[in-house]
Amino acid sequence: MLGKKRAITLGAGLLVTAFAITGCTGAGGGGSASGDVTLTLATVNNPQMKDMEQLKGTFEEDNPGIKIDFVQMEEGDLRAAVTADVASGAGQYDIVTVGAYEVPQWGAQGWLTDLTADLADDPAYDVDDTLPAVRTALTVDGKQYAVPFYGESSILMYNKEMTDAAGITISDHPTWQEVETAAKALNTSDVAGICLRGKPGWGDLFAPLTTVVQTFGGAWYDEDWNAQVNSPEFVEGVNFYVNLLKEAGEPDPVSNSFTECLNQLQSGKVAMWYDASVAASILEDPATSAVAGKMGYAHAPVYKTEESGWLWSWNLAVPKTTKNADAATTFVKWATSKEYQQLVGTTLGWTRVPPGARTSTYSIPEYQKAAAAFAPITLDVMNSVNPKQPGLNPQPWVGIQYVTIPEFQDVGNQVAQLVADAIAGRTTVEEALDKGQVIAQTAGDKQK
Known part of the structure; x- marks a missing residue:
């Protein structure tokens, strides 16, 4: 565990340092798809990425001479490794999986290959078919630096058999107070009422927690980049989250992020889960999920705002340091194409698309039928959230569960560790956020 935390800190530090160094914006970027090439792809170890690795043989058969070597990591480790690689210009990876947070910053810094022409010049790829809100987040000054592999918001997922047995009804637009009451009623010695991320990391614990803070009226910064981490609203939101975990959450939450909560919900160890909407496609896969057909889905819970879901995409990008840019771009287009979605549906099942x-995904008849339980609400939430102002007050950046400044990785990781200590009972929320305020303000001062 210590080694992982140190790696995350190193990655974030390199990002902050490299943004200040103009000499490491990358070299290379040429290359050709001809000849024998082995591409190294760094990716998060989510189920959808594992599906991509399982299906890569189809691409390799259609593109003789190109092989794909997958390197899968946990989310925090991936960010640290990829950040270190692109920031230093090491060129270890030919293709990287990056989030919506990183793409516009890295693109503007010159670390990623501009894919605009390759996408626009290929009518079969149909770049205009990608969801506008997601594509916009990947574009800087009219240049698109990545393509979305999948997009998501956050929703409440619950086991209907458990809620029905307890006589509990979850509304389509629940409040956090409603969820708290239900979680406590569903909590037993064998089943946790709710699973929430507690693993330290800005993309782990603070992905859902930031949305809770926002709907409670809090924010990382005000319009003038004054940190608000120990404001009453921020403290109230974090205390609510921590207390909900203590009173009705899963055991040892500081060890849990997306994958761990997914596994516990699938195995019947928890009744509810607030997390990424993409999880629904896994939960509804009858081939792998014991709860397929037993789940209910609702909008992200709220308190003082009308919506509180996040907006995120995992994307494929080509670092400027690769010597195989053409081959890498060929694979990136294949893995995000309509053809690939058909391949997933016909080979692995339509819920796994x-x-x-x-946009066209939601018009595929087979997908509409297989994903009827979750596809409409996913699209509804993604079109309803407001990344320009997700909370009660205006903010000087665009983004919901993250702040689009390079220092935020480090800030978020450090504050997440402090909050994880509070979840574990080693400190109080107030003490943790007082320390977090100092960390956040140092980064905020650089924006003034």
Whole structure:
């Protein structure tokens, strides 16, 4: 565990340092798809990425001479490794999986290959079919630096058999107070009422927690980049989250992020889960999920705002340092194409088609039928959230569960560790956020 935390800190530090160094914006970027090439792809170890690795043989058969070597990591480790690689210009990876947070910053810094022409010049790829909100987040000054593999918001997922047995009804637009009451009623010695991320990391614990803070009226910064981490609203939101975990959450939450909560919900160890909407496609896969057909879905819970879901996409990008840019771009287009979605549907099952990336996905009859339980609400939430102002007050950046400044990785990781200590009972929320305020303000001062 210590080694992982140190790696995350190193990655974030390199990002901050490299943004200040103009000499490491990358070299290379040429290359050709001809000849024998082995591409190294760094990716998060989510189920959809594992599906991509399982299906890569189809691409390799259609593109003789190109092989794909997958390197899968946990989310925090991936960010640290990829950040270190692109920031230093090491060129270890030919293709990287990056989030909506990183793409516009890295693109503007010159670390990623501009894919605009390659996408626009290929009518079969149909770049205009990608969801506009997601594509916009990947574009800087008219240049698109990545393509979405899947997009998501956050929703409440619950086991209907458990809620029905307890006589509990979850509304389509629940409040956090409603969820708290239900979680406590469903909590037993064998089943946790709710699973929430507690693993330290800005993309782990603070992905859902930031949305809770926002709907409670809090924010990382005000319009003038004054940190608000120990404001009453921020403290109230974090205390609510921590207390909900203590009173009705899963055991040892500081060890849990997306994958761990997914596994616990699938195995019947928890009744509810608030997390990424993409999880619904996994939960509804009858081939792998014991709860397929037993789940209910609702909008992200709220308190003082009308919506509180996040907006995120996992994307494929080509670092400027690769010597195989043409081959890498060929694979990136294949893995995010309509053809790939058809391949997933016919080979692995239609519930496993990557959601939230292409508009046409929601017009495929087989997908509409297989994903009827979750596809409409996923699209509804993604179109309802407001990344320009997700909370009660205006903010000087665009983004919901993250702040689009390079220092935020480090800030978020450090504050997440402090909050994880509070979840574990080693400190109080107030003490943790007082320390977090100092960390956040140092980064905020650089924006003034």
